[in-house]
Amino acid sequence: MSDAKLAQSVANLGRALIRLEEAVAPLESSSSLAVDGTIQRFEFAIELFWKTLKRRLAIEGIETATPRETLGAAFQARWLDDETTWLDMLADRNRTSHIDDENMARAIYARIRGYAPIMLGAYHRLFPA
Numbered sequence: 001m002s003d004a005k006l007a008q009s010v011a012n013l014g015r016a017l018i019r020l021e022e023a024v025a026p027l028e029s030s031s032s033l034a035v036d037g038t039i040q041r042f043e044f045a046i047e048l049f050w051k052t053l054k055r056r057l058a059i060e061g062i063e064t065a066t067p068r069e070t071l072g073a074a075f076q077a078r079w080l081d082d083e084t085t086w087l088d089m090l091a092d093r094n095r096t097s098h099i100d101d102e103n104m105a106r107a108i109y110a111r112i113r114g115y116a117p118i119m120l121g122a123y124h125r126l127f128p129a
Contacts, residue, residue, distance in 0.1 A: 003059065005055060006052070006055045006056055006059060009048070009051065009052040009055050010052055010127045012048055012052075013045070013048040013049055013052045013123060013127075014123065014127070016041070016044050016045040016048050017045055017116075017119055017120050017123055019041050019044075019045075020038075020041045020042055020044075020045045020112075020116050020119070021116055021120060023037055023038040023041045023042075023116075024038060024112060024113045024116045032102075034109075035105055035106060035109045036105070038109055038112055038113075039096050039099070039105060039108060039109060039112065042092075042093070042096070042108075042112045042115065042116075043093055043096050045119060046089055046090065046093045046119070047093070049119060049122075049123075050067040050070045050071060050090070051070075052127075053070050053071070053073075053074045053079070053126075054070045056079075056126070057070065057073050057074065057077070060077070062077070067090050068087065068090060071083070071086045071087060071090060074086075079122070079125075079126055080122055081122070082118070085115070085118060088111070089115050089118075089119075092108050092111055092112070092115075095108060096108060
């Protein structure tokens with residue numbers, strides 16, 4: 001795995017996190033469009049996050065196969081602070097694939113508003129500019 005691929009993954013992740021931050025930054029919105037858009041940006045950002053971690057772990061000689069395994073290895077490497085929160089993020093990402101309940105969507109949306117700063121903080125710590 002080349003460092004160029006990692007650099008591209010980091011750049012893509014950075015852009016995705018900026019878009020997620022834009023989605024959660026405005027005033028609390030109750031529109032279905034805001035909820036749906038934020039959830040979609042979250043899905044994209046968490047997917048890029050674990051895949052970028054997987055690339056960085058591979059460069060370090062640590063092979064992982066699944067998102068859960070990757071997050072666990074990143075936690076073991078002390079790259080992530082709160083394993084439970086990251087696993088909660090992953091569980092919410094998995095739930096978003098099957099949301100047909102407006103109340104569940106709004107509950108996940110509310111949690112995403114708390115996840116975004118954690119993701120941004122980890123990104124800046126792991127991949128300083």
